[in-house]
Every structure is written in C-alpha cells, then in structure tokens.
Amino acid sequence: MDTNQLWKERFGFHVKMLSRYLRLMFNDHLAFALIFFVAGGAYFYQQWLEGVPDTFPVDWIMAVVLGLLLAHSPVRTFFKEADMVFLLSVENRLNPYIRNGMVYSLIIQGYWVAVFLFVFSPLYLKIYSGTDAKFLLVMLVVLLGVKLVNLLAVWFLDKTRDRRLQYLDVAVRAAINIMLIYFLVNGELFYVAIATALLIGVAFLNYWNVYQKYSLPWDVLIEKEEARLQLFYRMANLSTDVPDLKRKPKKRHALVNLVTKSIKYNQSSTYIYLYFITFIRSGDYFGMYLRLIGLTIFFIFWVPLFWGKLIFAVLFLFVTGFQFITIYNHHKTLDWIQLYPVPDHLRRKAVHQLIFLLMLVKVIVLFLLFIVASDLIGAVIYGGIGLAFTLLFENFYVKSRIRKMS
Incomplete structure (x- = not known):
C-alpha cells in the first residue's frame, strides 16, 4: 500500500x-x-x-x-x-x-x-x-x-x-x-x-x-x-442540510418540563411540541442560541457609541433568526413524521412561532441590558427597532424561505 x-x-x-x-x-x-x-x-x-x-x-x-x-x-x-x-x-x-x-x-x-x-x-x-x-x-x-x-x-x-x-x-x-x-x-x-x-x-x-x-x-x-x-x-447544518450529520440529543429534563407545561395537549400543538423540544434537546440550536446572545451582550458593552451598539444588536438579531430557519428540515429524513394526521401548514406555523419567540426573548433580554449599557431612552429605541425588525423578518423573510424549503 x-x-x-x-x-x-x-x-x-x-x-x-x-x-x-x-x-x-x-x-x-x-x-x-x-x-x-x-x-x-x-x-x-x-x-x-x-x-x-x-x-x-x-x-x-x-x-x-x-x-x-x-x-x-x-x-x-x-x-x-x-x-x-x-x-x-x-x-x-x-x-x-x-x-x-x-x-x-x-x-x-x-x-x-x-x-x-x-x-x-x-x-x-x-x-x-x-x-x-x-x-x-x-x-x-x-x-x-x-x-x-x-x-x-x-x-x-x-x-x-x-x-x-x-x-x-x-x-x-x-x-x-x-x-x-x-x-x-x-x-x-x-x-x-x-x-x-x-x-x-x-x-x-x-x-x-x-x-x-x-x-x-x-x-x-x-x-x-x-x-x-x-x-x-x-456548524454547516446551521446554514444548510447536512445528510451525514449524526445528531445526539441532550436530555435537559428540567428545561423540557418547563417549556412543555405551557403547550396545550391537542392535535394542533403537535409540531409546536416537536420543534420546541427539538430546539431544547439538540446541542446545535440551543447552544448556538446562547452563544449568539453572549456575543451580542459582549458587543453592546464593548462598543462605545450607541448607534454602534444598535447596529450590532440588530445584526445579531438577524443572525439569530436566520440560523434557526434550518430547524424546519431537522426531521426531514424521518418518514414517520409524514404519518402525522396533522395539516402541513401547522408545521410551518410551528417553526414561525419558534423563531418569533426566540427573537422576541432576545429583544427583551437586550432591552434590559441596554438600560445598563446605554440608558432608558436607548433601550426604548432598541426595543422598538428590534420588535419591528422581528415582525418584518418573521412575516416576510422567514415565510419566503420556509416556502422554498417545503
């Protein structure tokens, strides 16, 4: 040889x-x-x-x-x-x-x-x-x-x-x-x-x-x-589908129980339950979400100018929403999901709700930190821009991307 x-x-x-x-x-x-x-x-x-x-x-x-x-x-x-x-x-x-x-x-x-x-x-x-x-x-x-x-x-x-x-x-x-x-x-x-x-x-x-x-x-x-x-x-799976990826879910029982308590036990919540649990138990998504929040916090405290803090905060808000669109195809290779007696539009709706909630939680966390890093007026400005960006991003960009992936 x-x-x-x-x-x-x-x-x-x-x-x-x-x-x-x-x-x-x-x-x-x-x-x-x-x-x-x-x-x-x-x-x-x-x-x-x-x-x-x-x-x-x-x-x-x-x-x-x-x-x-x-x-x-x-x-x-x-x-x-x-x-x-x-x-x-x-x-x-x-x-x-x-x-x-x-x-x-x-x-x-x-x-x-x-x-x-x-x-x-x-x-x-x-x-x-x-x-x-x-x-x-x-x-x-x-x-x-x-x-x-x-x-x-x-x-x-x-x-x-x-x-x-x-x-x-x-x-x-x-x-x-x-x-x-x-x-x-x-x-x-x-x-x-x-x-x-x-x-x-x-x-x-x-x-x-x-x-x-x-x-x-x-x-x-x-x-x-x-x-x-x-x-x-x-890392690649956060931007595109990777067929060779071997996923090892994490247990995280306490966090799973905390989230599932607020989900209604009915047929229309099937995909909401599936994708919320997927986000928590998958090391890819949950870990990336925490790291993105940590990076955003670092920059809003490190950058001296308010408009610089604002730009980086909105930029990382975009990255947060963009990275988690791929969760729609997380279970793509599992045939049994196709057997769910649930309309497919509920699957798309569940992904929309998850991404919107993730971005909204990040806006709220950064709003509170902006009070410390800047002042109350700066926090209100970021909160308004962040909320408007989240609504527009979720209603236009996320919908068009998921429609192409369906």
Missing part, C-alpha cells in the same frame, strides 16, 4: 467536502452579515484603541489566548472506521501518512495563530510603542515553532488511553505556553528559550514513555476524527 497516495485521496476528499459546504454556508445574506461584522468590529476596535490606557494588560491577554490556542493541537489523520481493519497491517509504514497529517495540521492551526496575532498587533504596538513592528514577524516564527512542538507532544501522547495523563499533559503544556508567550511579548528571550526547552522536554517524555511503548489506538483515533468531522457538520 502506498500511504502517500492514500493521504492524497483522503485529503482530496476532505478539500472537496469543505469547499462544498463552505460555499453553501457563506452564500445568501450570511456572507454580507459577516463582512459587515468584520468591518464594524475593525472600526470600533480602532476607536477603542485611541482611549486604551498604557497599563492595559495586553501581555497577559495575549499570553492566555495564544497559549490556549497553542496548547489545543490535535493532529488530523482523516482515519475512517474501516481503517481499524485495513490499515492495521501497515501501521509500521504509516510514517509518511502521519507526517502529511502533521504538516496539514500545522498549516491550518498556524493560520489561526497568525490571525489572532494579527488581531492583537495594533493593541500590542499601542501599549509597547517602542517595539519595532518587525518583531511581530519574529513572534510569528516562534509561535509556529512552538505550535509544531505542541503537535508532536499531542501525537506522541495519542497512543495512550489514560485520560488523566492526557488532561495533565494539556494543563502542563498550557501553563508553559502561557508563560512562554508572556516572556516573548515582553522581549525576555532568555526565559523564552527556557520555556521552549521545557516544552520540548514534555514532548520528549511523551515520546519516550508512551509513543515508543504502545501501538496506535485505532478506535480512539477514529472516534476523535469523527468528532471533529461532526463538529464541522453541526
């Missing part, structure tokens, strides 16, 4: 899958909202920089954020369930395959390291005004080298099934990475060298104590790869 050729085939399939779903995810109005969000964020970031004090702890913030980003270093293998049988006999010849996976992981994760460093650069140069901008390039090279060491340390430890040892490894590497970046940001290169040596020592211990002694735990590696793939599918 040519493991290099196997990698090329797996990698080609992965790229095709990514390009297909990314094209579907970033079409329609979501791409416009993302561009507006980035442009607005950059503008208010620049405004915020003008008033940031010289004592702002940018070194510790960069150290924690970048340190955790470096510590999280999974190696992509693209292993599949059948590999447990067909690749077991060639495990000793998989080094080129694993090396390609290491390079791919370094490129993808290194890209995000560079993005976060680029975001922090204006703040860093503002606080450390005497630092040459070229030093950022040195920082990037060092961070990429540290990322490679973290990838090796993770891969060497992936052969163990001891979860406690893996948790300990993550904690130790995270602490070393944080201190390394803190010293790097402050230009203490001697301590950076010491921290790097400690990190290399951790990787060597993982190699000596684990990697050399055990064979690959195929079931664990395949499970991790499947989990990463399903995470991407869940």
